[in-house]
Amino acid sequence: MFKILKYSFYDLMRSRWSYVYFAFYLLLGVVLLFLNNDLSKAVITLMNVIIVLVPLIGTIFGVMYYYNSKEFTELLLAQPLKRSSIFLGQYLGVAISLSMSLILGLGIPFVFYGLFMSNAIWDFSLLLITGTFLTLIFTALAFNIALSNENRIKGFGYAILLWLFLAIIYDGIFLMSLIIFEDYPLDKLSLIGTMLNPIDLSRTLILLKLDISALLGYTGAVFKQFFGTNFGLIVSFSALTLWVLLPVLRITMKAKKKDF
Amino acid sequence: MIKIKDLYKKFGKNEVLSGLNLEIGEGGIFAVLGPNGSGKTTLIKCLLGMVIPNKGEITVLGENIKSGSNYRHKIDYLPQIANFPNNLKVKELITMIKDLRGKTSLDQDLISLFKLEPFLDKKLGNLSGGTKQKVNLVLTFMFDSPLVILDEPTSGLDPISLLRLKKLIQAEKAKGKTILITSHIMSFVEEISDEIVFLLEGKIYFKGTITELRNKTNQPDFEHAIASILTDNHV
Numbered sequence: 001m002f003k004i005l006k007y008s009f010y011d012l013m014r015s016r017w018s019y020v021y022f023a024f025y026l027l028l029g030v031v032l033l034f035l036n037n038d039l040s041k042a043v044i045t046l047m048n049v050i051i052v053l054v055p056l057i058g059t060i061f062g063v064m065y066y067y068n069s070k071e072f073t074e075l076l077l078a079q080p081l082k083r084s085s086i087f088l089g090q091y092l093g094v095a096i097s098l099s100m101s102l103i104l105g106l107g108i109p110f111v112f113y114g115l116f117m118s119n120a121i122w123d124f125s126l127l128l129i130t131g132t133f134l135t136l137i138f139t140a141l142a143f144n145i146a147l148s149n150e151n152r153i154k155g156f157g158y159a160i161l162l163w164l165f166l167a168i169i170y171d172g173i174f175l176m177s178l179i180i181f182e183d184y185p186l187d188k189l190s191l192i193g194t195m196l197n198p199i200d201l202s203r204t205l206i207l208l209k210l211d212i213s214a215l216l217g218y219t220g221a222v223f224k225q226f227f228g229t230n231f232g233l234i235v236s237f238s239a240l241t242l243w244v245l246l247p248v249l250r251i252t253m254k255a256k257k258k259d260f
Numbered sequence: 261m262i263k264i265k266d267l268y269k270k271f272g273k274n275e276v277l278s279g280l281n282l283e284i285g286e287g288g289i290f291a292v293l294g295p296n297g298s299g300k301t302t303l304i305k306c307l308l309g310m311v312i313p314n315k316g317e318i319t320v321l322g323e324n325i326k327s328g329s330n331y332r333h334k335i336d337y338l339p340q341i342a343n344f345p346n347n348l349k350v351k352e353l354i355t356m357i358k359d360l361r362g363k364t365s366l367d368q369d370l371i372s373l374f375k376l377e378p379f380l381d382k383k384l385g386n387l388s389g390g391t392k393q394k395v396n397l398v399l400t401f402m403f404d405s406p407l408v409i410l411d412e413p414t415s416g417l418d419p420i421s422l423l424r425l426k427k428l429i430q431a432e433k434a435k436g437k438t439i440l441i442t443s444h445i446m447s448f449v450e451e452i453s454d455e456i457v458f459l460l461e462g463k464i465y466f467k468g469t470i471t472e473l474r475n476k477t478n479q480p481d482f483e484h485a486i487a488s489i490l491t492d493n494h495v
Contacts, residue, residue, distance in 0.1 A: 003360055011345065069345065072344070074343070075357075077310050078308050079332060080329050080361065083329075258312075260311065
């Protein structure tokens with residue numbers, strides 16, 4: 001698996017798009033710091049960008065890489081290698097190179113700005129950790145979609161729909177349901193609803209860490225009670241880990257049964 | 261060498277292999293023939309574990325292929341269409357496959373045999389079809405495995421490379437290897453193969469030497485013998 005991972009990683013490191021992605025974050029980090037002149041504020045703005053953009057890039061890149069490396073995959077399948085190690089190697093190659101672009105692209109400007117001397121370091125680390133989780137989750141989901149769809153156009157379509165659903169439509173439905181059922185106690189429901197969507201979960205985690213939960217009113221207090229505690233943090237990270245593990249498990253299952 | 265028992269494979273509603281039984285002994289060149297869509301490539305892909313059969317059992321060198329991927333160490337496979345990652349150089353691809361499969365020293369001889377030296381530093385995306393096929397051949401033959409499977413090995417090759425390929429195949433046979441070939445070029449098959457395996461509608465229609473085939477169909481030459489099978493069966 002590690003050999004495949006190595007080659008996929010090198011292959012991506014050589015592709016133009018990794019650099020474009022890296023350069024984008026570098027630029028974003030520099031511009032935000034320059035405009036805000038304040039680490040904490042830059043982290044908040046960054047969060048809004050990352051929470052939407054990272055899943056999108058993860059899905060698109062995952063689907064694209066799978067379809068583009070199809071021939072290479074077929075070449076590998078005829079070699080004495082396990083199927084699961086071929087696909088997991090490729091998946092990790094994509095996910096790790098994307099995470100590296102994110103971490104280095106944002107990390108470099110922040111470190112130069114004096115991140116280590118400020119108290120925003122934990123907020124910033126949390127931002128990068130959730131960003132990495134989101135990359136792992138959405139790349140895995142993208143691989144699932146690509147494995148199940150021979151047709152590229154369909155695969156891309158489903159991938160975009162998935163992103164659209166989790167990033168935007170889910171929130172809409174969530175809010176609607178809160179309005180419709182506002183006469184009932186909804187703390188538990190909204191907590192569970194947040195846990196079920198990795199994007200919402202990441203957003204809530206960061207917002208509460210940034211201590212701006214007061215803006216959220218009563219719900220914020222409930223959320224703070226839950227996510228602010230160690231228990232809540234552990235549960236949230238377990239939920240994120242589960243979001244990574246389940247799709248990865250399905251990749252190995254699906255890959256075992258597929259014909260090439 | 262290869263034992264296939266009761267092999268079934270369906271793609272959707274389309275049954276490609278329907279109860280195929282085949283036994284291939286050790287040593288010699290076997291040509292797998294059949295009309296388009298008769299299941300040649302599917303059969304080969306089943307052998308390699310790329311296509312998973314619905315039913316049936318395949319053993320390669322005494323090892324059931326379901327029991328793992330290690331049996332593929334004993335198989336060299338030449339895929340039908342040489343599609344490689346486009347932004348890799350020829351040299352890098354060869355090193356990579358060596359890294360994945362194990363050490364070999366045969367690659368240098370093969371590269372000089374097919375005169376590939378000037379292309380080693382070029383990217384695979386910029387190569388012509390025939391040159392890609394030569395790279396494909398190098399990758400296939402550089403591991404000295406007892407079973408060699410060639411899917412349309414002649415496609416895109418110029419006459420001189422074709423001659424070299426024929427010599428190479430004969431040399432491999434002389435080492436006692438089993439070589440499985442599919443091809444649509446009958447003269448090539450007639451010249452090179454010891455035995456014919458003819459597939460029709462997902463089953464083995466005929467297995468034997470070319471002389472036996474001519475006798476069975478009462479035709480003067482190999483090409484007509486194949487044609488008569490096809491017309492008799494309304495293909």
